[in-house]
Amino acid sequence: MSRQRGYHHGDLRAALIATSFELLAEGGLRRFSVAAVARRLGVSSAAPYRHFPDRDHLLSAVSGAAAEDLRAAIRAAADAAGADPADRLAAVAGAYFRYVVTTGAGFHVIFAAELHRVADEQRRARTRALMDTLFELATATAVPSYQQALPLIEAIIAVGHGYSSLFTDGFFARNTRTVEEIATRATEAARALIR
């Protein structure tokens, strides 16, 4: 509270990540840039490079945070859905949709191509944990093996991601669909896919 002026001190690293989320939420990956993050924080364009060697490493940190947050959101949604494994898995699609629409940080960010060569163990551990959670929820249904769980996960995420893409691309613009309305639809669609 004591930093009305001279804001730029304390934990710039954390602030860079937080502001990156803001930019992603507002304009997606397209408008994310180191320069824009710095500008919004009121620091020079060089300041971020004290904390991250380049753009991709900042994005990697954001990706790791997103993986962790998304995993928590999915867990919470599954628990809220009750005890039936199919209901719990279906809730993933709705949770994914809500998270991506709110933050702009979906799988296209978490698994962005430019991150493949960024060696960031924390991010990798977090994305692995996210996938583990998805496998847990998928194998809790009738599905016996990992081999068969993967296509199921892909279908669920495809539904959530598809709705979120259409939403953020403005496809629903004319028909005032609310986030919750579509999240419900995504969940129902996922439920139908599980059988």
Place this chain on the structure above:
Amino acid sequence: MSRQRGYHHGDLRAALIATSFELLAEGGLRRFSVAAVARRLGVSSAAPYRHFPDRDHLLSAVSGAAAEDLRAAIRAAADAAGADPADRLAAVAGAYFRYVVTTGAGFHVIFAAELHRVADEQRRARTRALMDTLFELATATAVPSYQQALPLIEAIIAVGHGYSSLFTDGFFARNTRTVEEIATRATEAARALIR
């Protein structure tokens, strides 16, 4: 065949659109730029501006062509699916997936936000025709009204688009899924949604 050298004559306008599709297929909207198109065609960066006032108008022409091509692909897939209206509608998801994976020109291009202010009647007519075709296929199922057809269309497109996004973002990379394999999955998922 007589233009090995001095390629830059004939129909640059059409060539610009064709090359734009190439770039979209290779790198999506991210790598599409007037400069890149001109470079690949071996013309100066100024040449395209004789045919399109700005970037967005070129993109609009590409969008219109994509809408027309996608409509044709959807029609063909529906016809190939047989007579059952539900099968015909489900085929839309597979056709959409195939088209977007092949061309990079899905709804995120056809309905790109930056096109809203571009007054291009041909594009608008073509996107309207595309939507008309989707409504035709949707209302041919048990669905009685347009009001109820729209959510159905949204679900089908969400499935196709979701799979295509995951595919182009490299989510399927480790598991060598072929385009046809996933197109079949998308179609089956759509079939499950229709009930």
Place this chain on the structure above:
DNA sequence: GTCTATACCGGGATAGAC
């Protein structure tokens, strides 16, 4: 650890020659 200043790059777009 942040600043100013700078170099470099690529894309958008225009002017004027041919």
Place this chain on the structure above:
DNA sequence: GTCTATCCCGGTATAGAC
């Protein structure tokens, strides 16, 4: 109708002062 040349802008990244 295409060219060369040019300008502007914004993003990435580095050097060196404080």
